[in-house]
Amino acid sequence: MAYVAVKGGERAIDAAHAWRAEARRGDPAIPALSTGQIAGQLGRAVERVMAEASLHDPELAALAIRQAEGDLIEAAFLLRAFRTTLPRFGAALPLETGRMAVRRRISAIFKDVPGGQILGPTTDYTHRLLDFSLLDDPPPPPAPRAEDPPGPMPRVATLLEAEGLLRPEPPGEAPPFDITREPLAHPAPRDARLQGLARGDEGFLLGMGYSTQRGYGGSHPFAGEIRMGAVTVEIIPDELGFPIDIGEIVLTECQMVNQFHGSRTEPASFTAGYGLAFGQADRRAMAMALLDRAMQAAELGEAVTAPAQNPEFVLAHADNIEATGFVEHLKLPHYVDFQSEAEAVRRLRAAARAEAAE
Amino acid sequence: MLARADAARIAAALPPPGKRPHARRLRGPETGLLMLRGRMGGTGAPFNLGETTVTRCTLRLDDGLVGHATILGRDADHAELAAFADALLQHPDFAAPLAETLIAPLAAAQAEARAAIAARAAATRVAFFTLQTMRG
Numbered sequence: 001m002a003y004v005a006v007k008g009g010e011r012a013i014d015a016a017h018a019w020r021a022e023a024r025r026g027d028p029a030i031p032a033l034s035t036g037q038i039a040g041q042l043g044r045a046v047e048r049v050m051a052e053a054s055l056h057d058p059e060l061a062a063l064a065i066r067q068a069e070g071d072l073i074e075a076a077f078l079l080r081a082f083r084t085t086l087p088r089f090g091a092a093l094p095l096e097t098g099r100m101a102v103r104r105r106i107s108a109i110f111k112d113v114p115g116g117q118i119l120g121p122t123t124d125y126t127h128r129l130l131d132f133s134l135l136d137d138p139p140p141p142p143a144p145r146a147e148d149p150p151g152p153m154p155r156v157a158t159l160l161e162a163e164g165l166l167r168p169e170p171p172g173e174a175p176p177f178d179i180t181r182e183p184l185a186h187p188a189p190r191d192a193r194l195q196g197l198a199r200g201d202e203g204f205l206l207g208m209g210y211s212t213q214r215g216y217g218g219s220h221p222f223a224g225e226i227r228m229g230a231v232t233v234e235i236i237p238d239e240l241g242f243p244i245d246i247g248e249i250v251l252t253e254c255q256m257v258n259q260f261h262g263s264r265t266e267p268a269s270f271t272a273g274y275g276l277a278f279g280q281a282d283r284r285a286m287a288m289a290l291l292d293r294a295m296q297a298a299e300l301g302e303a304v305t306a307p308a309q310n311p312e313f314v315l316a317h318a319d320n321i322e323a324t325g326f327v328e329h330l331k332l333p334h335y336v337d338f339q340s341e342a343e344a345v346r347r348l349r350a351a352a353r354a355e356a357a358e
Numbered sequence: 359m360l361a362r363a364d365a366a367r368i369a370a371a372l373p374p375p376g377k378r379p380h381a382r383r384l385r386g387p388e389t390g391l392l393m394l395r396g397r398m399g400g401t402g403a404p405f406n407l408g409e410t411t412v413t414r415c416t417l418r419l420d421d422g423l424v425g426h427a428t429i430l431g432r433d434a435d436h437a438e439l440a441a442f443a444d445a446l447l448q449h450p451d452f453a454a455p456l457a458e459t460l461i462a463p464l465a466a467a468q469a470e471a472r473a474a475i476a477a478r479a480a481a482t483r484v485a486f487f488t489l490q491t492m493r494g
Contacts, residue, residue: 056394056410057431083391089412089428091393094404101472103479119482145477155400172403176395179406190398191405198396198407230475235392239416239426246361246412247430253400276396276407 024069038062047279048072052320053079054180054199056249056278073201073320080321091175093234093243097253097276098155100229104280107156108223109257115153120228121280156225157255157272166257166270186312193295193311197288198276200318206283208308208318209290217294217306224257224272228280252277254285258293260300271300359464360443361429365436368443371460373452379419381442387415387434415441423448 025032039046039062049061053076061079068074104120107113119125121143160166176191184192197205212218230248237244254275260268273293275285290308297309307313317323360368372378392412395404414428415437425445429437443460446452 051408054408055391056408059431060411083409086411087390088409089390089392089414091395091406092410094395094397095407097396097400101475103475104482117484118479119484120479122482143478144481145474146480146483147477148480149473149476150480150483157399158401169397169399169402171401174403176403176405178393191403194396194398194405195407198405229479233392233394233410233430235428237414237426237428239424244361244428245359246428248362249394249410249430251396253396255400272399274399276400278408 024067033066035059035062035066038065043279044281045070045072047277047281048202048284049075049079050278051281051284052076052199052201053083055079055083073324077321077324090235092246093236095231095233095249095251095276097227097231097251100227100231100251100253101248102150102153102227102229103250104228104252105150105153105225106223106227107225110156110159113153113156113225114159115151118150122282153227155255157257160224160257160270164269166272167260169272184315187298188311188315190292190296190299193315194274194276194288194292196315196318197291200288200314201320201323202281202284202287204318204320204323205287205291208294208314209287211306212290212294212308217297217304217309219271219273219293219297219302220259221256221273221290221293222258223286224255226252226254226282226285228252228282250279252279252281252285254282254289256286256289256293271296359461359468360427360440362468363436363440363464365433365439367464368436368439368460371456371463372439372443372446373455378446378452379421379423379449381417381419381425381445383415383417383438384424385414385416387413387437387441389413389432389434392428413437417441417445419445419449421449 039058042065045065046058046061049064049072050056050058052073053061053064057079060082061075064075064078065072067078102118104122105115105118107117157166157169161168177189177195179192179195184196188196213221229250231251232248233246234243235246236242256273256275257270258273260271271293273289273291273296275288275292277284277288291314294306294308295311295314297304302309304310389411391409393409394407396407397404410430411432412428412430413432413434413436414426415434416424416426417438418424423445425441425443425448427437427440427444429440443456446456447461
C-alpha cells in the first residue's frame with residue numbers, strides 16, 4: 001500500500017486552513033492566550049511536549065501548544081519539525097542529578113531516608129476534587145517557607161549499593177548511542193533504549209509500564225527514589241577548553257528498585273530501572289524506569305515473555321510522532337492503490353461466480 | 359552567572375556605548391541545538407536525554423580581548439550582551455567596576471532565588487515524629 005501524490009484542491013486547502021485559524025482563535029471577545037501564559041500556567045503540558053519533541057525550549061513548546069490548539073501530540077510534532085531546522089553545536093556534559101537543587105525528593109522504601117522526604121509542589125495528596133474557586137482566579141496564598149535548608153541528600157541507590165543490595169551502575173564516559181543519528185539495530189543497547197523512552201509518548205510509556213505491574217513481565221518495583229529540581233547545564237566550548245555553566249533546567253529523576261533472585265553466578269540482589277524527564281514529571285519518569293528495568297530482562301537472564309520486555313516492540317511504538325504519522329497518513333488519498341485492490345477483488349469475485357455457474 | 363541573568367539586567371550594568379570599547383562579532387549570535395545527556399541510574403555511563411536550544415556568541419574588543427557566551431534558549435541579545443560582558447570582565451579598566459555593578463548583584467539575586475526555592479522545599483519536608491515515637 002502506498003500514498004500516491006495528487007494535485008489540485010489548493011483552494012479547498014487554503015479555505016480549510018483559514019477556518020482552522022479562525023477556530024484556533026476562538027471567540028474574539030475573549031482575550032487571546034499568550035505563550036507566556038501557556039509556559040507559565042500550563043507547565044506540565046509544556047514539559048510533555050518538550051519531552052516528546054525531544055527539544056527543551058519552553059517558549060517554543062508553548063507556541064506549539066497554542067498553534068496546535070492544545071493537541072499535545074501535534075504540538076510535539078511541530079516542535080520536532082522545528083528541531084530539524086537547527087544545526088547541532090554539540091553535547092553538554094552529562095547532567096549531574098546528584099548535584100540537583102532539590103525541590104522534591106521522596107523515597108517509598110526508606111521512611112527515614114538521609115536528607116528527609118521533601119514533598120515539593122506535589123499534587124499527590126490532593127483529593128482530586130475540582131476546585132471551583134479557580135473559576136474566579138484568586139491569587140494563591142504565599143507558600144510557606146522553612147528556615148532550615150535541606151541537608152545533603154545521598155542517593156537511595158548509593159545507600160543500597162554500599163550495602164551490596166543493589167547491583168552498582170557500571171561507570172563509563174563513552175559517547176552514547178544517538179538514535180537521531182544512527183539507525184537502531186536490535187538488540188538495542190541500554191543508552192539507545194533510554195533515549196527512545198525519554199522521547200516516548202507518555203500514554204504509551206504509562207500503559208506499557210502498567211502492564212509490567214499487572215503481570216506482563218512483572219519485576220516487583222518499588223519507587224526507590226524520585227527527585228525533582230534544577231540541574232546545571234555545563235559545556236566545554238572548543239574555544240575555552242574548560243567547563244562553563246550555561247544555565248539550568250528542571251528535571252525529574254526516578255530510580256525504581258526491583259527484585260532479583262540471583263543466579264548461579266551471582267548472589268541475590270536488587271536491580272534498578274531508571275527514568276529521567278524534563279520538568280516535573282513523576283508519571284513519565286516512573287513509567288520510563290519501569291520500562292528500563294523490564295527491557296533489561298534478557299541481559300539479566302530472565303525469560304522474555306511480555307511486550308514490555310521486548311525493546312524492539314517498545315521502541316518501535318513509543319514515538320507518538322512516528323505513530324501518528326503512520327496512522328494518520330491513511331487519511332491521505334490512496335485512490336490508485338485502492339483502485340488496484342478493488343480491481344483484484346472484482347476479478348476474483350467474477351472468477352468465483354463463473355466457476356459457480358459452470 | 360551571565361548565562362542565567364536576563365538580557366535587560368546585563369544591558370543596564372554595562373558602561374554606556376561611548377564609554378566602552380568597540381566590539382566586533384567573530385561568531386553569531388547564532389542559535390542551535392545542544393544534546394543534553396543523563397547518566398544511567400544517575401551515576402553510570404551517559405545516555406542522550408534530548409536536545410535544548412542554545413544561542414552562542416563570540417566577539418572581540420578592539421584591543422583584542424575575546425568574549426564568549428552560550429546561553430540556554432534563543433535570545434540573541436542575551437548571548438551577545440553576555441559575550442560582551444565576558445570580554446569586559448577580562449579588561450583591566452572594566453573588570454573591577456563590572457564585577458561590582460553586575461556580577462555581585464547577579465550572584466546575590468541568583469543565590470536569593472535558590473534560597474527561596476530551597477525554603478519552600480524545606481517547608482514540605484515530611485516529619486515522621488509521631489511514627490518514630492510509636493515505634494520506639
